[in-house]
Amino acid sequence: MDTETLKNLQVAFDVAPSAELAKVITLGLIEQDDEGAIQYLPRLQIQTMSDDEKRKLTHFLAGHDCLEEAINFLENGDHHDRLRTVEIYIDQGDIKQASIVYQELLVKHPELESDKINSQVGVISPPGTDKRPKLRVVEKGNVAEITELGKYREKTTNFNDVVGLKNVKKLIHKKIILPFHKPNLFQRFKKKVGGGVLLYGPPGCGKTLLSRATAGECNASFYNIEISDVLDMYIGESEHKLHAIFEKARNDTPCVLFFDELEALAGKREYNKGNASNIVSQFLTELDGFSQNNEGVLVLASTNVPWSIDNAFLRPGRFDRMFFVPPPDREAREAILTYYLKDKPVEGDIDKAALAAKTSGFSGADLENLIDMATDEAIDETIESGRETNISFTHLRAALNDCSSTTSEWLTTARNYARYANDGGRYNDVLEFLKKHGK
C-alpha cells in the first residue's frame, strides 16, 4: 500500500474508526515498518484476523520491544494464540508465567502439548504413554524458585519512620531485636531465640510499616513472604513451598520470616475446605518444629482480623505473643501530621495540635490521606491562580470535611470479640485501649 493511500485511510479512521479499518492500516504500517502501527492495537479485533496477519503483527511487535502489547493482544484470541503467548513468555525469560499459562491451556486443550515447550517450562509427561495424563507432574523447579526467595533488608526504613507507637516499638525491641543483638545473654538464661509474634490491629495503623522497620533494625536475615510465594494451584504444591521456605529459614539463622496478612494462609479451618485446610496443617507443623529445630527463626506476622485466624495458631509455642498496634493517640497524631508535613511548603505555623484534636480515631494512613488531599487542593490553587500557593490550615480544615476515620468499625468488632470471645485474655490490650479512650 502506498503512503498516500495509507494517510487517507488514517484520516478516514479518525472520522469513523472501525476494527476493519484499524486492521488494514495496521498491516499497511507494518509493511512500512512504521511504529505508528502500535497505536491502532486497542482497536483491533483478533477474531477478524487470519493466522498470517496475526503472525505478522506479533513478529512486528516483538521486533519493536513491545512484548507486553503482543501478549495483551494474543490473550483475547483462541487457544493457538494463547500458546503463542507462552512462547513469548519463554523468549522473555519469564518461565514461571509461561508455565502457568501453558498448564492452564493444557487442561482444556491437551492436543497443544509439545515436547519442546515441556522441556522449556519443566513439565514432564510420563514416558511412553500415548494417553494424555490426568495428573501432570511438575518438575521440582519450584524448590529452586524458593531458594531464590528475595532476602529483604530495607535499610531505608527503621523505627524513626514509625511515628508514635512507643509501647509496641519497645516491645518489639525487647522481644525481637534484642535477642538477635545479644544472643549470649539469652543463651545464659537458656532462653530460646525465635518463636512467633503476631501484630494485630485496625487497618492503616502501621503493622506492615512496623514490620518493615523491624527488618531495618534487625541484625538478622529478613524474609518477606508474599502469598504468591506460597499459594500454588497444584495440589500439595503450596504445602511443599511452605516447607521449603521454613527449611531455608532454618538454614539461615538468625532469621525473621514475615507473613503479612496472615489470615490468607492461616484462616479458620472450619471455613476452609480441602487445600486451604492442608496449608494450615502444614503451617502448624512447621511452627512446631517437632521434627525440625526452629531455634533462631522468628516468625513475624500481621493481620487485621485476628479472630479469623485458626485458634491452633495462637496456642503457646506458636504465635503466642500478640502485639496490639492501636490507632494513634492525640500526641501520636500530632507527630504523624508533623512528620508528613515536614518536607512540604506550608503557610505559617499550622496548628497541628488542633488538627490532632479533631482527628480522633484516624489511622496513620487516614492522616496521610488528609495531608494528601490538602496538598492536592494547594496544587489546584497554584495552577488556577498562577501564583505559588502553600498548604494552609484552611486547606487542611477543608480536607477534614471529606475524610473520616477508618478505625471505628474495626474497634466495634474488636470490642465484641474482646468482651465475648476473649480466650485467655487474648484481646486484653484492646479492652484496655477502649477503656482508656472511653469508647
Ligand SMILES: Nc1ncnc2c1ncn2[C@@H]1O[C@H](COP(=O)(O)OP(=O)(O)OP(=O)(O)O)[C@@H](O)[C@H]1O
Ligand atoms: N505510626 C505511623 N507512622 C508513620 N506513618 C504511618 C503510621 N501508621 C500508618 N502510617 C502510614 O500509613 C500507611 C499504611 O500503614 P500500614 O500499611 O503499615 O498499615 P497496616 O496496619 O499494615 O494496615 P493493614 O491492616 O490494612 O495492612 C503507611 O505506609 C504509612 O505511610
Ligand SMILES: [Mg+2]
Ligand atoms: Mg498491612
